[in-house]
Amino acid sequence: QVHLVESGGGLVQAGGSLSLSCAASGRTSRINTMAWFRQAPGKEREFVAAINWSGGMPYYPDSVKGRFTISRDNAKNMGYLQMNSLRPEDMAVYYCAAGRSYLATAHRDYDYWGQGTQVTVSS
Numbered sequence: 001q002v003h004l005v006e007s008g009g010g011l012v013q014a015g016g017s018l019s020l021s022c023a024a025s026g027r028t029s030r031i032n033t034m035a036w037f038r039q040a041p042g043k044e045r046e047f048v049a050a051i052n053w054s055g056g057m058p059y060y061p062d063s064v065k066g067r068f069t070i071s072r073d074n075a076k077n078m079g080y081l082q083m084n085s086l087r088p089e090d091m092a093v094y095y096c097a098a099g100r101s102y103l104a105t106a107h108r109d110y111d112y113w114g115q116g117t118q119v120t121v122s123s
Contacts, residue, residue, distance in 0.1 A: 009117030013122050017086065020080065024078070033050050034051055036079075061105070093116040
């Protein structure tokens with residue numbers, strides 16, 4: 001089992017920045033990819049970013065490319081999401097996810113999830 005705990009959400013003005021963290025514990029050897037998803041009220045869970053746990057290029061959808069940066073620190077079992085130039089449409093609950101699939105973008109491909117952290121962007 002892998003346990004994920006997110007932190008770092010909060011309130012920010014449009015154009016501002018926030019940094020999210022994800023602490024992984026348990027059988028982290030099962031992780032091939034760490035990802036971030038988000039879900040706004042009334043909407044489906046949306047892929048935000050993914051990175052291969054052992055290294056390699058990250059992957060982003062066009063909606064966040066150039067504004068968000070995903071990274072990880074294997075030694076600390078930590079994942080991060082740096083979010084810049086935030087927009088009101090970025091407001092959602094952000095979830096850290098981990099799984100064995102390589103750079104998957106579908107939430108069903110991830111086995112482990114954190115509890116989520118709220119990101120609120122004021123206009």
